[in-house]
Amino acid sequence: MTRLLEVEGVHAAYGPSEVLFGISLHIEEGEVITLLGRNGMGKTTTVRTILGLMRCSAGGVRWQGGPIGNRPSHIVARLGLGYVPEGRRIFPNLSVRENLLVAGRDRESSSAWNLERVLDFFPRLAERLDNGGAQLSGGEQQMLAIGRALMTNPSLLILDEATEGLAPIVREEIWRRLHQLKQTGLTILIIDKELDELCALADRHYVIEKGEIVWSGDSAALQADAGVQATYLAV
Numbered sequence: 001m002t003r004l005l006e007v008e009g010v011h012a013a014y015g016p017s018e019v020l021f022g023i024s025l026h027i028e029e030g031e032v033i034t035l036l037g038r039n040g041m042g043k044t045t046t047v048r049t050i051l052g053l054m055r056c057s058a059g060g061v062r063w064q065g066g067p068i069g070n071r072p073s074h075i076v077a078r079l080g081l082g083y084v085p086e087g088r089r090i091f092p093n094l095s096v097r098e099n100l101l102v103a104g105r106d107r108e109s110s111s112a113w114n115l116e117r118v119l120d121f122f123p124r125l126a127e128r129l130d131n132g133g134a135q136l137s138g139g140e141q142q143m144l145a146i147g148r149a150l151m152t153n154p155s156l157l158i159l160d161e162a163t164e165g166l167a168p169i170v171r172e173e174i175w176r177r178l179h180q181l182k183q184t185g186l187t188i189l190i191i192d193k194e195l196d197e198l199c200a201l202a203d204r205h206y207v208i209e210k211g212e213i214v215w216s217g218d219s220a221a222l223q224a225d226a227g228v229q230a231t232y233l234a235v
């Protein structure tokens with residue numbers, strides 16, 4: 001397997017307050033991995049550091065073997081990292097069509113993501129194509145946020161709180177779609193709190209506590225380790 005992403009001993013801080021303390025993880029091509037932990041433990045900060053939205057004060061980030069730590073976020077995105085942020089952050093004053101087209105990147109491939117393919121993947125968006133982003137339900141906005149990220153034709157899709165705040169029926173739909181994306185071979189890094197769903201989807205997991213990776217392993221190991229679940233994941 002080809003290693004797409006490697007985070008090596010990354011430290012990061014908000015002003016004088018350090019929040020990441022030597023984070024290390026890696027993602028192989030075609031893998032689905034998770035970053036787990038309670039709120040405020042550094043999951044989103046880790047993602048923001050990978051994407052160039054936050055500076056590393058030490059350590060580094062490598063993409064396909066080359067350093068990308070502290071490069072501008074728009075440059076990192078062009079390398080093939082797609083991002084579905086917490087809270088979705090769609091453009092509320094643009095239509096569904098415009099939200100998708102603004103993110104489009106042309107790829108010469110029969111399997112490339114384009115407007116037609118995204119609408120086939122999320123039929124609900126096709127029904128709402130001319131509606132403004134602010135007119136969508138929370139679930140529709142999440143579908144739009146995922147579709148917008150897919151329009152960039154990413155090599156790695158990063159989802160922060162993929163199903164947070166969604167109705168159960170919508171959560172089920174999102175999980176089904178993520179399983180379908182995995183079957184296409186897309187590499188995915190996902191943050192969420194639905195442990196059973198994550199274990200069914202992901203190949204490996206990293207658990208973060210107070211800015212440090214405290215456990216890593218596959219789904220079988222995580223499901224069997226009640227101590228890790230109780231100590232680091234239980235609310």
